[in-house]
Amino acid sequence: MNAPTKIETTLKDWETDQxxxxxxxxxxxxxxxxxxxxxxxxxxxxxxxxFVSGIGCSSRFPYxxxxxxxxxxxxxxxAVATGVKLANPDLDVWLVTGDGDGLSxxxxxxxxxxxRNVNMQIMLFNNEIYGLTKGQYSPTSRIGTSSPSTPAGSIxxxxxxxxxxxxxxxxxxxxxxxxxxxxxxxxxxxxxxxGAAFIEIFQNCIVYNKDVFNDFAAPKGADDRQLWxxxxxxxxxxxxxxGLAIDMETLDLKVVDVVDGDWEAAGVLRHNVxxxxxxxxxxxxxxxxxxxxxxxxxxxxxPVFEQAVTAENRRLSEGKEPxxxxxxAKGQTWTVEA
Amino acid sequence: MATQTTxxxxxxSKQDAIVVRFAGDSGDGMQLTGGQFTLSTALAGNxxxxxxxFPAEIRAPQGTLFGxxxxxxxxxxxxxxxxxxxxxVLVAMNPAALKVNLGALKPGGLVIVDTGEFxxxxxxxxxxxxxxxxxxxxxxxxxxxxxxxxxxxxAVKPFGLGNKDALRCKNMWTLGLALWMFDRPRGPLKDxxxxxxxxxxxxxxxxxxxxxxxxxxGETAELAGxxxxxxxxxxxxxxxxxxxxxGAEAVSLGLVAGARLLRLPMFFGGYPITPAxxxxxxxxxxxxxxxxxxxxxxxxxxxxxxxxxxxxxxxxVTSSSGPGIxxxxxxxxxxxxxxxxxxxxxSQRGGPSTGLPTKTEQSDLYQAVYGRNGDAPMPVIAACSxxxxxxCAIEACKIAxxxxxxxxxxxxxxxxxxxxxxxxxxPDAFERAPAQFLEAKNGPDDTLLPFKRDAKGARPWIKPGxxxxxxxIGGIEKQVDTGHIDYAPDxxxxxxxxxxxxxxxxxxxxxxxxLGETSGTLAVVGWGSTYGPIHQAVSxxxxxxxxxxxxxxxxxxxxxxxxxxxxxxxxxxxxxxMNTGQFKTVIRDQFLIDATPLTKTSGQxxxxxxxxxxxxxxxxxxxGNEGGEVPVNDGQLPSPVGx
Ligand SMILES: Cc1ncc(C[n+]2csc(CCOP(=O)(O)OP(=O)(O)O)c2C)c(N)n1
Ligand code: SF4
Ligand SMILES: [Mg+2]
Numbered sequence: 001m002n003a004p005t006k007i008e009t010t011l012k013d014w015e016t017d018q019x020x021x022x023x024x025x026x027x028x029x030x031x032x033x034x035x036x037x038x039x040x041x042x043x044x045x046x047x048x049x050x051f052v053s054g055i056g057c058s059s060r061f062p063y064x065x066x067x068x069x070x071x072x073x074x075x076x077x078x079a080v081a082t083g084v085k086l087a088n089p090d091l092d093v094w095l096v097t098g099d100g101d102g103l104s105x106x107x108x109x110x111x112x113x114x115x116r117n118v119n120m121q122i123m124l125f126n127n128e129i130y131g132l133t134k135g136q137y138s139p140t141s142r143i144g145t146s147s148p149s150t151p152a153g154s155i156x157x158x159x160x161x162x163x164x165x166x167x168x169x170x171x172x173x174x175x176x177x178x179x180x181x182x183x184x185x186x187x188x189x190x191x192x193x194x195g196a197a198f199i200e201i202f203q204n205c206i207v208y209n210k211d212v213f214n215d216f217a218a219p220k221g222a223d224d225r226q227l228w229x230x231x232x233x234x235x236x237x238x239x240x241x242x243g244l245a246i247d248m249e250t251l252d253l254k255v256v257d258v259v260d261g262d263w264e265a266a267g268v269l270r271h272n273v274x275x276x277x278x279x280x281x282x283x284x285x286x287x288x289x290x291x292x293x294x295x296x297x298x299x300x301x302x303p304v305f306e307q308a309v310t311a312e313n314r315r316l317s318e319g320k321e322p323x324x325x326x327x328x329a330k331g332q333t334w335t336v337e338a
Numbered sequence: 339m340a341t342q343t344t345x346x347x348x349x350x351s352k353q354d355a356i357v358v359r360f361a362g363d364s365g366d367g368m369q370l371t372g373g374q375f376t377l378s379t380a381l382a383g384n385x386x387x388x389x390x391x392f393p394a395e396i397r398a399p400q401g402t403l404f405g406x407x408x409x410x411x412x413x414x415x416x417x418x419x420x421x422x423x424x425x426x427v428l429v430a431m432n433p434a435a436l437k438v439n440l441g442a443l444k445p446g447g448l449v450i451v452d453t454g455e456f457x458x459x460x461x462x463x464x465x466x467x468x469x470x471x472x473x474x475x476x477x478x479x480x481x482x483x484x485x486x487x488x489x490x491x492x493a494v495k496p497f498g499l500g501n502k503d504a505l506r507c508k509n510m511w512t513l514g515l516a517l518w519m520f521d522r523p524r525g526p527l528k529d530x531x532x533x534x535x536x537x538x539x540x541x542x543x544x545x546x547x548x549x550x551x552x553x554x555x556g557e558t559a560e561l562a563g564x565x566x567x568x569x570x571x572x573x574x575x576x577x578x579x580x581x582x583x584x585g586a587e588a589v590s591l592g593l594v595a596g597a598r599l600l601r602l603p604m605f606f607g608g609y610p611i612t613p614a615x616x617x618x619x620x621x622x623x624x625x626x627x628x629x630x631x632x633x634x635x636x637x638x639x640x641x642x643x644x645x646x647x648x649x650x651x652x653x654x655v656t657s658s659s660g661p662g663i664x665x666x667x668x669x670x671x672x673x674x675x676x677x678x679x680x681x682x683x684x685s686q687r688g689g690p691s692t693g694l695p696t697k698t699e700q701s702d703l704y705q706a707v708y709g710r711n712g713d714a715p716m717p718v719i720a721a722c723s724x725x726x727x728x729x730c731a732i733e734a735c736k737i738a739x740x741x742x743x744x745x746x747x748x749x750x751x752x753x754x755x756x757x758x759x760x761x762x763x764x765p766d767a768f769e770r771a772p773a774q775f776l777e778a779k780n781g782p783d784d785t786l787l788p789f790k791r792d793a794k795g796a797r798p799w800i801k802p803g804x805x806x807x808x809x810x811i812g813g814i815e816k817q818v819d820t821g822h823i824d825y826a827p828d829x830x831x832x833x834x835x836x837x838x839x840x841x842x843x844x845x846x847x848x849x850x851x852x853l854g855e856t857s858g859t860l861a862v863v864g865w866g867s868t869y870g871p872i873h874q875a876v877s878x879x880x881x882x883x884x885x886x887x888x889x890x891x892x893x894x895x896x897x898x899x900x901x902x903x904x905x906x907x908x909x910x911x912x913x914x915x916m917n918t919g920q921f922k923t924v925i926r927d928q929f930l931i932d933a934t935p936l937t938k939t940s941g942q943x944x945x946x947x948x949x950x951x952x953x954x955x956x957x958x959x960x961x962g963n964e965g966g967e968v969p970v971n972d973g974q975l976p977s978p979v980g981x
Contacts, residue, residue, distance in 0.1 A: 016810070018822065047805040052646070055813075063810050063823065068802035070649055071812025072642065073672050079639035083646025083654065084802070086630055087605055091650065091802055109642075112635040309630060317626035324598055324765045327627070328591060331581050332526065333762065334381050338577035 006043025011036045013046060016066045022057060027178030027204035031125065032064055035094075038184040039065075042191055049092045052081040054106055056098035057132045058125035058203070075106025078113035078122070082305075085118050089306040092191075093120040099140040100130045103159050107139075114168040116305040117195040121187070124161055124198070127205035128212055135208030147208070162283040162297060165198040166276070173279065173298040177202035177217050182228060182295065189296045195304050216292040229282070229295040231273045234263045237291045243268030244290075253281045255290060273299040346564040347446040347480050350426060355414025356570065357422030358516070361439045362431030364398050364407045367509040372409025373757075374513060374530065378522040379413045380582050380759050383572025386413040387870060389421030389943070390755050392696065401455075401463040406438045415571040419723075419870030421756065423945040427519075429512055431455060431486070433464035440475070448480045448564055450515070452508070454487025480564035484555075486511055493551035494544040503541070507548035514552025521569040524549060576761060583760040585724035585753035586616035589657075589683055592731025593617075594627045595765055596681075597653045599732065600739050601772040603628040605647030606655045607640035612695045613754040614659045614685040637662035641669040641682070648678045649811075651775065651801035653735060657683035659751075660702050661692065667710050670744050674714045674837065676811045677789070677797045679738035681731075686750040688941045697941030698751035700866050701917035706746045707895050707924060713834050715841040717741070718894040720748040722869035725760040727753060730892065732768060739773045741844055742796040748894070750916075752867045752943050776800045776807060781819070788821040795840030842896050849898035854880060854887030857907035860956045863933070865891045865921050868914050868944055875949035884957050894921070902929035910956055912936055912965060914949060934965035945971065 014036040022028045039049070049067035053059035055074035062069030068091075072080045081095050095113075102110050102124045113122070129147065130136040136149040140161060144153040165173050172193040176183040178201060190197035202213045211218075216225040227237045227244070235244040240258060245267035247254040256266045269278065279298035285291075350356055360375070362368045369390055379386045389410045398405030412422030424444040430436035432455040443449060453471065461469055470476055471483060490511040494504045510531075517524055528546050535542035559565055583591075597604035606629060608618035622631045630652070634640035637658050644654030658666065663684045673680045686702045688694025702709075706718045717737050721727035727749055734747045776798035781787035788809045789797045800807050809821060817824035818832050851861075853876050864872045869890050876888040889904065891897070905911050905925070911933040913922040919935035926933055936952045938944055948968045955963050 018810075046808050048803055050650075050802045062812075067808050069808075069810035069812075070646075070676075071810065071814065072645075073668055073813055076638060076642040076669065079634065079642035080646035080649070082639075083605060083607065083632075083643030083648075084650045085646075086632060086643065087603070087647035087650035087652040088801075088803060108635055109639055112639065309632075313625045313630060320626035322598075322626045322628065324595055324627070327594070327624070328765065329579060329581065329762045332377055332381070332530075333579050333581045334383070335579050336383065336572075336575050336577050 005045065007045045009040040009044070009046065011040060014039050014066050016064055018063050020064050021060065023207050025206040026057070027127065027206070028058060028061070028125065030178040031123070031183070031201055031203060032061065034183040035065070035187065038187045041184070042188060044092060048090070049094070050084060051094045051096060052077050052084065053096040054098070054101035055132070056101045056130070057205070058098040058127075059096055059101055061096040075101050075104070076109060077101070078106060078109040081120055082113055082116070082118050085120060085306045086309055089119070089310060095120055095122045097122065097124050098131070099124065099126045099128060099161070100138045103161060103164065104139045107164075110164075111168040114165055114170040114196050114198060117169070117171060117302055118306060119195055119304045121190045121197045122199065124200050125203040126161055126200050127203045127209055128158075129205050129209035131205045131208055142212075145209075160283065161200045162198070163280075166280055166283055166298065170198045170298070171195045171300055171302045172197035172296075173283065174199045174296045175202070175292075175294045176200075177213060177294070178204055179217070180294070186295060189299065193299055194301045216287060225291050227291040227293045229271045229293055229297060231271055231296065231299070233271055234268045235271050236263060236268060245269060253285060253290070273297070276300065346448065346566055348426065348444070348448075349566075350568045351566065353426070354416045354570070355412060355418055355422070356427070356520075356568065357410065357412045357425045358427045358429070359408055359410040359425040359439060359442070360429045360512070361406060361408040361435035362509070363400055363434065364393055364405045365400060366407070366431045367506070368407045368409050368431070371509045371513050372411060374527055375516055376411055376582060376757060378517060378527065379411065379520075380580065381526055382520075382522055382570070384413040384415060384570050385418040385573040385575065386411055386759060387418050387421045388412075388757050389752065401432060401434055401460045403434045403438055403464060406435050408435070408439060413570065415573055417573065419873045420943065420946060423947050429516070431508070431512070433460045433466055433470070436470060437464045437466065440470075443479060445478050446480065448482065449476060450482045450484065450512075452486035453483045454485040482563055482565060489551065489555065490548050493548050497540050497544040497547070499540075499544055504544070507545050510545045510548040511552035514549040515556050517549075518553045518556030519565065519567060521567055524553060575759075579762045580759050581762055582757045583724050583728075584616070584755060584757045585721065585727045585749050586613070586685070586755070587620055588724050588727035588760070589721075589731050589747070589749060590617050590620035590624070592728040593621070593655055593681065593735065594624055594629060595728070595768065596732040596735025597629075598627065598765075599768050599770050600653060600735060602653040602739070603630070604655060605630050605632065605644055605652040606657070607632045607634050607644040607647070608657050609634050609637045609640045609662060611637075611659045611662050613687060613751040614657045614662070614683065616754060617657045617683060617685070637665040638669060641666040641680075644680055645669060645673050645676075645678055648673070648680050649676070649802070651799075653679060653681070653739065655681040655683070657685070659685050659687050660689045660705070663702060663705060664709070670716065671710045671712060671714050672813045673744040674710070674716060675813045677742040678744075679742055679799070680744035681734045681738050682744055682746045683731075684746055684748050685754045686748060688939075694941045696751065698867065698943060699916050699939060699941060700748075700750055700868070701920065701939070702748065703894065703917065703920040703924070706748055713838060715838050715895070717743060717745045717841055717844055717896065718748060719745065719892055720866045720894050721753055722866055722890055722892065724753055724756055724758050726892075728760075728763065736769075736771070737844060739799075740796065741794060741840060742799060743841065748866060750867050773799065775804070777804065779806065787819040789816055790819045791836065791840070795836060795843060844896055846893040846896055846898050848900045849889065849891065849904055851887050851904070852890050853877060855885070856887070856904065858885035858887055859908065860884070860886045860910045860912060860953065861889050861905060861908035862886060862912045862914065862949075862953060863889045863891065863905070863925070864914055865894060868916065871944040871946050871949045872914060874946040875953055878946070878950050879953045884953065886953055891921075894924070897924075897928060902931070905929060905931050905933075910934065910964070912952065912956070914938070914944060914952070916943070936965050936968065938968040940970045942971070944968065
């Protein structure tokens with residue numbers, strides 16, 4: 001992101017006069033509030049902020065944020081946002097997409113916006129369902145998801161958004177969920193990151209996929225099932241009684257018990273957001289045997305696409321006069337006398 | 339042995355235009371030979387038109403029929419509008435080139451063959467059981483058999499090149515002979531070779547030696563064989579500075595000029611596809627003109643990024659060919675719905691699907707005019723020649739910004755690749771009208787109305803980053819003026835009408851007649867690259883006293899307001915198109931006129947003779963033989979198989 005001048009705003013300044021049309025109880029409300037609460041804390045300027053989205057319940061988001069907004073077409077928001085950033089790199093762009101929008105029809109564009117590393121925050125609202133089209137299973141739906149198009153349960157293997165993002169070359173990968181109090185911190189870290197920042201936000205579709213994330217998101221026992229990652233801190237959960245360590249036999253992560261708080265003795269890893277290898281292991285963990293890793297999983301900036309394009313345009317223009325008349329008359333010419 | 343007459347059968351010196359085709363293996367450098375011959379022709383002041391025709395394969399196996407690459411040029415001491423029907427002279431660098439191209443050669447024409455390449459192996463590859471030099475295959479023609487390979491090796495001997503490098507100079511030897519034949523100086527070509535091989539002076543010297551040797555051969559051989567030197571006087575063209583230009587160059591330059599006249603940075607999003615890629619390649623080298631080029635992951639991303647750039651205040655441009663344009667359809671709808679400026683260049687090729695990637699066709703007209711979901715009107719402009727594409731591109735940019743709409747510019751494979759002399763325009767001659775952005779709220783009581791329309795029906799252009807003008811746009815139907823989401827029936831009716839009327843009211847110049855009277859027996863109505871053959875055919879028919887006029891339409895949508903009335907002044911309307919009759923449908927629909935189609939879909943441009951034959955039928959007294967399909971004419975230009 002870019003923060004040229006920080007300005008003072010309140011949550012109210014980021015609300016539009018449009019009636020919010022999500023189903024009552026939809027997780028999107030909580031995400032909207034979290035974003036509206038975070039933007040003033042970041043000092044963002046509504047005039048310099050652009051929310052770009054695709055199509056889906058989630059992609060209605062820009063209508064409810066008092067900034068510039070572009071509700072585009074299904075799956076193509078990353079491409080539109082790339083054009084916005086190339087035309088004006090100073091704009092602070094947030095991309096809003098869903099699991100269908102971003103990983104099904106728009107999977108290709110998602111891969112390329114991450115690989116190119118265009119500087120923007122990408123919020124993928126993962127409700128593991130196609131909400132807007134009334135509940136068909138999506139590419140992130142778990143096997144066996146029954147839906148109007150899979151009445152006997154889905155049979156194809158789901159995509160893992162964070163693993164996809166890392167595989168595509170993302171330099172920032174984080175996870176949060178709609179009602180989590182930590183979501184604003186994740187958003188802030190994404191905003192601070194220079195380059196494409198990918199945030200998977202688990203979102204409860206109360207109508208078509210109710211409470212699918214309760215296994216880890218439900219407040220009761222959350223501590224045992226959520227691993228909130230923090231740079232430089234040990235990977236502990238269950239109130240510090242458990243942690244993640246490297247299994248030297250399999251070269252993979254394992255859960256270890258921490259006795260008397262001595263996590264070092266237990267071999268628990270300290271989270272290092274720049275460690276790409278560990279990041280790959282974290283996003284691949286199977287929930288159940290392992291807790292759900294949340295927070296900033298990976299954050300290691302690399303050159304930003306639109307800055308490189310701007311620099312290249314400048315370099316290639318250096319010392320060249322943009323003389324149109326001369327350009328038109330380039331090459332071998334001849335004169336016909338009067 | 340082929341017939342070798344002492345005097346040429348057709349006397350080229352009596353013609354005011356000559357067609358030459360260079361044909362060889364893909365690796366023989368025929369396109370380069372043709373390009374340099376074109377330059378020398380232009381420098382000699384002749385009018386010209388060219389048609390490069392190359393295989394779809396990148397490196398087709400040597401000596402094969404589908405690896406033949408050809409370059410045809412028509413040049414004259416009079417106005418030339420097409421690359422010519424049948425060549426007067428065919429240069430065949432190997433048996434395959436002879437086989438593929440011989441059918442096209444004019445009876446009595448001159449064929450120059452490199453006998454050094456007529457080996458058993460090459461004859462087999464060209465599927466010749468008997469060498470055509472040894473039976474009567476070449477009997478109808480004048481033949482000049484030369485061992486160009488050996489002559490070249492001999493000429494470059496002093497430079498100590500290996501056999502392979504020495505043979506690379508063959509095309510220069512041939513070019514030297516051609517330059518002698520048409521009385522052209524070698525100076526500019528030598529300068530070019532010296533510049534091109536500045537770092538390899540011995541290669542430059544060898545090429546020049548080959549060029550000189552070819553030229554000297556002409557001088558000495560003149561009296562003996564069918565070879566005669568021919569001189570064509572320069573055409574009397576308008577005074578001024580000239581250069582040659584291809585359609586792809588002209589589109590690129592026109593886009594640059596168009597954006598500059600509007601004082602806008604240009605953002606170009608593209609994805610490689612034949613024959614559209616050349617525009618991306620040209621623009622990628624013009625960064626100093628405030629051009630950003632973006633090779634996207636696909637055509638959808640290319641147009642979407644261009645839309646994003648337009649939204650952010652640049653002039654978004656995207657370009658493709660049929661299959662890619664199909665992919666862009668949904669995004670065009672988004673640009674229409676959000677009313678953002680955008681230029682879409684479609685370099686048409688043969689379709690459907692992958693079709694004929696390297697061949698020309700005009701079959702995307704329906705796609706351009708109608709090819710989107712919903713009522714999605716969009717202006718369409720068609721360039722009729724390489725040089726015309728320059729002005730068309732400028733106009734497309736201007737309409738896009740003036741009316742806040744995507745605009746499609748149609749060219750085709752022929753226009754994209756063909757080159758012609760171009761009088762270099764003065765950029766100051768075009769209207770300079772900087773684009774306007776909204777800077778302050780435009781509604782009553784300090785409100786913003788992003789979809790409030792001006793007198794032209796266009797909404798304001800509002801750049802993100804402008805303080806106080808935050809608003810949301812999108813593909814969902816919007817309320818009149820405010821742009822808020824609104825599904826109400828009367829609102830959708832009002833917005834549909836507004837979008838339709840905005841495009842319908844675009845100020846399009848009245849249609850003029852480009853040759854002939856404004857009324858009469860027959861109007862031949864064309865669009866796009868059929869301009870040349872129609873123009874020549876109409877001009878020939880008129881010379882015979884027939885009442886024919888040529889009308890060529892640039893503004894496909896909206897159509898010129900006077901067009902219907904103009905066509906009513908003719909007894910008959912004939913519409914030649916390189917498709918199955920698409921513009922004909924539009925004209926019939928819009929004006930209820932009984933337009934007759936004349937169609938050709940063999941991937942080749944119309945020949946003048948084909949067009950002329952169709953015109954004459956209106957005057958032969960036989961009823962019911964007008965229009966129809968032009969039969970496939972294999973001889974016209976080689977048709978290598980593509981992917
Ligand atoms: C080209 C196209 N295909 C299909 C649709 C229909 N469609 C709209 S939203 C959607 C899926 C949305 O799912 P997701 O991205 O997960 O968003 P959610 O509604 O769950 O937030 C589909 C298939 C469309 N609008 N455009
Ligand atoms: S369908 Fe699901 S995702 Fe969509 S608004 Fe309703 S609850 Fe939210
Ligand atoms: Mg979803």
